[in-house]
Amino acid sequence: MTAAAFAVRAGGSRQLAGTGTLLRFALRRDRAMIPIWVGVNALMVLSMPNTLKSLYGTAAERADLLQQMETNASLRAMLGPVFDDSFGALTAWRIGVYAGLLAAVMSLLIVVRHTRDEEESGRQEMISSAMVGRRAPLTAALLAAAVANAVLALLIAGGLAGQGASGALALGLGIAGVGMVFATMAAIVAQFTESARLARGLTAAVLGAAFVLRAAGDSATDDGSSLLTWVSPLGWLENLRPFANERWWVLLLFAAAAVVQGAAAYELAGRRDVGMSFLPSRPGPADGRLGTAGALAWRLQRGSVLGWSIGFLLAGIVYGAMTEGAADLVGDNEQAREIFQRMGGESAFTDTFLASMLGILGLVAALYIVASVLRLHGEETSGRAEPVLAGAVGRLRWACGHLLIAFGGTVLIMLLAGLGLAAGYGKEFWPILGACLIQLPAIWVIGGLAVLLYGVSPQLAVAAWGVAGAVLLIGWIGPALDVPQAVLDVSPFGHLPKLPGGEMEWGAVSVLTGIAVVLVAGGLAGLRRRDVTSS
Amino acid sequence: MTKAITVSGLHKSFGKTHALDGLDLDVETGEVHGFLGPNGAGKSTTIRVLLGLLHADSGAAQVLGRDPWTDAVEVHRRIAYVPGDVTLWRNLSGGEVIDLYGRLRGGLDKRRRTELIERFELDPTKKGRTYSKGNRQKVALVAAFASDVDLLILDEPTSGLDPLMEEVFQRCVEEERERGRTVLLSSHILSEVEELCDRVSIIRKGRTVESGSLADLRHLTRTSVTAELAGPPNGLSRLPGVYDLDIQDRRVRLQVDTDKLNDVLKSLSESGVRSLTSTPPTLEELFLRHYQDEIGDEVAAR
Numbered sequence: 071m072t073a074a075a076f077a078v079r080a081g082g083s084r085q086l087a088g089t090g091t092l093l094r095f096a097l098r099r100d101r102a103m104i105p106i107w108v109g110v111n112a113l114m115v116l117s118m119p120n121t122l123k124s125l126y127g128t129a130a131e132r133a134d135l136l137q138q139m140e141t142n143a144s145l146r147a148m149l150g151p152v153f154d155d156s157f158g159a160l161t162a163w164r165i166g167v168y169a170g171l172l173a174a175v176m177s178l179l180i181v182v183r184h185t186r187d188e189e190e191s192g193r194q195e196m197i198s199s200a201m202v203g204r205r206a207p208l209t210a211a212l213l214a215a216a217v218a219n220a221v222l223a224l225l226i227a228g229g230l231a232g233q234g235a236s237g238a239l240a241l242g243l244g245i246a247g248v249g250m251v252f253a254t255m256a257a258i259v260a261q262f263t264e265s266a267r268l269a270r271g272l273t274a275a276v277l278g279a280a281f282v283l284r285a286a287g288d289s290a291t292d293d294g295s296s297l298l299t300w301v302s303p304l305g306w307l308e309n310l311r312p313f314a315n316e317r318w319w320v321l322l323l324f325a326a327a328a329v330v331q332g333a334a335a336y337e338l339a340g341r342r343d344v345g346m347s348f349l350p351s352r353p354g355p356a357d358g359r360l361g362t363a364g365a366l367a368w369r370l371q372r373g374s375v376l377g378w379s380i381g382f383l384l385a386g387i388v389y390g391a392m393t394e395g396a397a398d399l400v401g402d403n404e405q406a407r408e409i410f411q412r413m414g415g416e417s418a419f420t421d422t423f424l425a426s427m428l429g430i431l432g433l434v435a436a437l438y439i440v441a442s443v444l445r446l447h448g449e450e451t452s453g454r455a456e457p458v459l460a461g462a463v464g465r466l467r468w469a470c471g472h473l474l475i476a477f478g479g480t481v482l483i484m485l486l487a488g489l490g491l492a493a494g495y496g497k498e499f500w501p502i503l504g505a506c507l508i509q510l511p512a513i514w515v516i517g518g519l520a521v522l523l524y525g526v527s528p529q530l531a532v533a534a535w536g537v538a539g540a541v542l543l544i545g546w547i548g549p550a551l552d553v554p555q556a557v558l559d560v561s562p563f564g565h566l567p568k569l570p571g572g573e574m575e576w577g578a579v580s581v582l583t584g585i586a587v588v589l590v591a592g593g594l595a596g597l598r599r600r601d602v603t604s605s
Numbered sequence: 606m607t608k609a610i611t612v613s614g615l616h617k618s619f620g621k622t623h624a625l626d627g628l629d630l631d632v633e634t635g636e637v638h639g640f641l642g643p644n645g646a647g648k649s650t651t652i653r654v655l656l657g658l659l660h661a662d663s664g665a666a667q668v669l670g671r672d673p674w675t676d677a678v679e680v681h682r683r684i685a686y687v688p689g690d691v692t693l694w695r696n697l698s699g700g701e702v703i704d705l706y707g708r709l710r711g712g713l714d715k716r717r718r719t720e721l722i723e724r725f726e727l728d729p730t731k732k733g734r735t736y737s738k739g740n741r742q743k744v745a746l747v748a749a750f751a752s753d754v755d756l757l758i759l760d761e762p763t764s765g766l767d768p769l770m771e772e773v774f775q776r777c778v779e780e781e782r783e784r785g786r787t788v789l790l791s792s793h794i795l796s797e798v799e800e801l802c803d804r805v806s807i808i809r810k811g812r813t814v815e816s817g818s819l820a821d822l823r824h825l826t827r828t829s830v831t832a833e834l835a836g837p838p839n840g841l842s843r844l845p846g847v848y849d850l851d852i853q854d855r856r857v858r859l860q861v862d863t864d865k866l867n868d869v870l871k872s873l874s875e876s877g878v879r880s881l882t883s884t885p886p887t888l889e890e891l892f893l894r895h896y897q898d899e900i901g902d903e904v905a906a907r
Contacts, residue, residue, distance in 0.1 A: 190734065265695060265734060353730035354698025361708035370694065453692040457745065460656045460758075461709025462682035602658040604649070 088202035092210035107176040112225040144392035147289035158233030158313030173249035178256035184211035186260040215253035219246035237313030247324030254331035261338040367471035386490020412549035421571030432509030439517035442476035505569035511582035512562035518589025525593030609787040615664035626811035639802035640791040685749035689761035693733030700729030706748035718751040739765035835877030
C-alpha cells in the first residue's frame, strides 16, 4: 500500500485539524464539571494527613495498625496494604485507591461525553461537517481528560509536598495515571456501543472489575505482589508505593497502557463511520405489551433497579464479612472507635460497626432515590413526557409510576443490603434487617425533597443532587471531623436511631416518615398546578 | 352540533413574553382545520394549552366540550397528538411505542395499525435511537391514525417526511375526515393546507388575524388580472381597489381587491377583450400579507 492510500484509509489528510478549537470548546462545556470533580478529589486526598494524625497520633498506634493490616485480609481487600508508617504513606494507603477510582470515573465521563454522546445526539455530524479532521474529536476528548488529570496530579503533588515531595509527586501521577488508563479505555468502548449510556456502563464495569481484582489480590498477599493485583491499574497505583521508596518504573505501566489503548481507539475509530458502531443495536419487538404509564416507568427504570440491587447485595455481603475483622482492628484504637461511635452509637463494637456501615449504605441509597425521582425531570425536559401526558394519563398517575419505583426501590435495595450484611456476618439476621429498614424514613425525606423541588419548578430539580451530596458529606466525613451536633442534625440521617445495638426511637422515625409524606404531597400538588415545560 | 374546539381570548405569558395575546379559535366537529402562523406566533403554545399541558393565564378553552386543564384525562382519551419534533425512548422499538400510545389513548385498531405501517413503509422493530427524524415522525403518525379517537391534533407533522410519504399522510387525513373525525393541522406547507383544509385560522403575535374557509379568505384579498385588449384601456386607474396597474400598449396587468373585480371587468370589456387570465390569490399571498409586518400595516393604513 502506498503512503497516500494508507493516509486515505486512515482518514485522509489533516486528520487533527480543529483539535485546538474542539478542546477549548470541550473545556468550556465542562467548566463546571471538571473543577468539581478535580476539586472534590484533591480535597479528599489533601485532608487525609490531618485526619490520620488525629487517628494514629503515636508511633505505637501506627505500628499497631501496620501489624493489624498484615493479619487482616478483609480490610486489606477494602483498602490495600500499608507499606510504611509515615503519614504520607498512610494517606496513600487510606485514600489512594479511592482517589484513583474517582479520577477514573471523571475521565470516562469526560471522554464518553465528548465522543459517543456527541455522535448519538447527532451533534457530531454538524461539527464534523466543518473544518474538523477525522481524528480531532477523539483527540480533543482525550486531551480534555488529560488536562483534568494533569491539574489533579499537580494539586495533589503540590498539596502533599509537605509529607515528602517525591512521594506526593508519585501519588499525584499515579492517580492521574489511573484516570488516563480509563480515559483511553472509555475511548475504545465508545467505538463499540451505539449508546453513550452503555459506553459509560461498560467502562464502569471494567473499572469495577479492576477494583475487585485488586481487592482479591490484596486479600491474598500483604505486599501487593499478587498477580491479581498486578493485573489491575488500581493495583499499579498501590505498587507505585508513594512515600515508601517509590518504584518509579511502575509509571511506565500507566503510560504504556494509555498509549496502547489510545492507539487501539484511534485504529477502531478509523475503521468505522461517524455515528456507527461495532456492536449495532438489536431489533426490538414489532408489537408492544406496554400499556400503562406505570409499565413504561418500570421498563425505563428496571435496568438501574437491577444494577443497584446487585450492588447493594454485594456491598452488604462484603461489609458483613469484614465486621469481625474490623472490630479487631478498630477496637484497640480509641479515636477510631470514637468516630465509629459517632456514626453507629455506643454499644458492642460489632454492632457499632454494622450500624455505621448501614448508615453509609443508607446515604448511598439517597443517591438512588434522587436519580430515580429525577427520571421524571429527564422525561419532561427531553420532550418524551409530552405525548404520554397527551394520552389519557393524568399527571399524578404518570408521576406515581416513577415514584413507586423510586420509593419502593429503596425498600428493595435496603432489604437486599440487610440480607447481604446478615449473610456475610452470619448472625443477628432479624436485628440487621430491621436496622436496614429503619434507614428508609431518612432516605424518603431526601426523595421527598427531590419530588418537591421537581414538582414546584423543574429548573430547581437538579438542586436535589446538591442536597443528596451535602447529606452524604455530612454523614460520611462529619463524624471523622467531629463537627458540632447542630450540623449533623441538618441531615435526616442524624435523627435515626443507631441500630443495631441502640435504642429504637419510634418518635423520630414517624416524624421523618411524616415529613417525607408531606414533601411528596407538596411536590405532587405543585406538579398538578404548574405548566409542563417544553423541550 | 357542538364544536370540537372553542378558544376565546386566550392569554399566556412566559415571563415578559406574551406568547398568546387574546387568541380565538373555533374548530367545527368533522372538519380539517388549518392552523397557520409564522414561527413564534404561538401555534405550539395554543396546542399545548389545548392539551392541558399549559395553564392559560386568562381566556376560555374547550376541547370536545370539556375543559382541557381540569378534565385532561377524559379529553385525552379521545385525542391523538403528533408533535413537530418526536423524541422516542432509545431502547424501545417503534412498534412498542405505537402500541403504548394507542393504549394510553382510547385504544388502537390493530388492522389499521398493520395497514398504516405498510403504507408508511415503517420498520417497527428498530429501536428509538436508530430512527431518522422522518421515521420518528412516522411512528407518531401511525400511532395517531391507528388510535380510536375523535380529534387529531397535528403540530407540523410532516416536517421530516419525503414527498411520497407526504402524499400518504394527506390520504390519511382525508380518510380521517371521511370517518367524521376532526383534525387540527398546524403546518407551514401551504400546498398541504390548501389541499386538505376546510377552514383555516391565521395567527400572528399570539392573536388570530384571519379565520374562515379558504374561499372566504380569498375574498378579502386581491386577484391578479392580465388582459389583452382590442382598444386602448380607459379609466382603469381611477377605479377603486386597483393596484400595481401596468399598461403596455394594449396589454394590461393589474391587481384588484376581489370584491371590486366586477367593476374592473366592466371597464375592460368596454375596450374589447381579446384574452383574459385571472388568477385567484394563492394561500401563499394570503399568508405573506399577514406574515410580513410592513405589508400588514400598510394594508391596514389604506
